[in-house]
Amino acid sequence: xxxxxxxxxxxxxxxxxxxxxxxxxxxxxxxxxxxxxxxxxxxxxxxxxxxxxxxxxxxxxxxxxxxxxxxxxxxxxxxxxxxxxxxxxxxxxxxxxxxxxxxxxxxxxxxxxxxxxxxxxxxxxxxxxxxxxxxxxxxx
Numbered sequence: 487x488x489x490x491x492x493x494x495x496x497x498x499x500x501x502x503x504x505x506x507x508x509x510x511x512x513x514x515x516x517x518x519x520x521x522x523x524x525x526x527x528x529x530x531x532x533x534x535x536x537x538x539x540x541x542x543x544x545x546x547x548x549x550x551x552x553x554x555x556x557x558x559x560x561x562x563x564x565x566x567x568x569x570x571x572x573x574x575x576x577x578x579x580x581x582x583x584x585x586x587x588x589x590x591x592x593x594x595x596x597x598x599x600x601x602x603x604x605x606x607x608x609x610x611x612x613x614x615x616x617x618x619x620x621x622x623x624x625x626x
Contacts (some may be wrong), residue, residue, distance in 0.1 A: 501527075518617070521610035528603035535595040539577040543587030552581035 505523055508514035514521075543551035549559040560582035564571070571579050575596060579587040 516613060518610040518613040521606045521613065525603040525606040525609075525610070526604065528599045532596055532599035532603070535592055535599065536577070539588045539592035539596070542577075542589060542592070548579070551579075551587060552585075555581065555585070556589060557581040557585045589595050 501523075505520070505527065508517055508520045544557065549561075550563065552559040558581065562584050563580065567580070576593040577588045577596070581587065
C-alpha cells in the first residue's frame with residue numbers, strides 16, 4: 487500500500503510546499519501564478535471529490551453496498567428513481583428514500599471548489615492585465 491501512496495503523495499507534498507511558500511512570505515496577493523496554481527489545486531480537489539462521490543458504495547451490486555452500510559435496500563424506490571442515481575450531477579446513490587451512500591459533503595464541494603477556481607483564475611487574469619498595463623512594475 488505504501489508503494490502506491492508514495493508516488494501520489496510525494497508530488498502532492500512538493501506541490502503544496504511550493505504553493506504555500508508565497509503564503510508564508512506574504513507575496514501571494516500580487517502573484518498571478520499563485521492564483522493560477524490555486525485554481526488548478528481547487529479543480530483537482532473537485533475531481534477528487536467527484537471520484538469519492540461516484541465511487542461511494544462502489545459495488546456491482548447496490549443491494550450489497552446498502553447492506554454493508556447497515557441500511558435496507560428498497561428495490562421499488564430505486565426503480566422509481568432510476569434517473570436520480572444515473573445523473574452526472576448531483577451525485578446520489580440511495581438505498582431508500584432516507585439514506586444516500588454518497589457522503590453529504592460531496593455535492594456542495596462539487597459546486598464550491600469550481601466557483602473558487604473560477605474566482606482565482608479571474609484574479610490571476612486581472613493581476614496579469616494590471617502588470618502588463620504598468621509595464622511589469624506593479625506587484626500589488
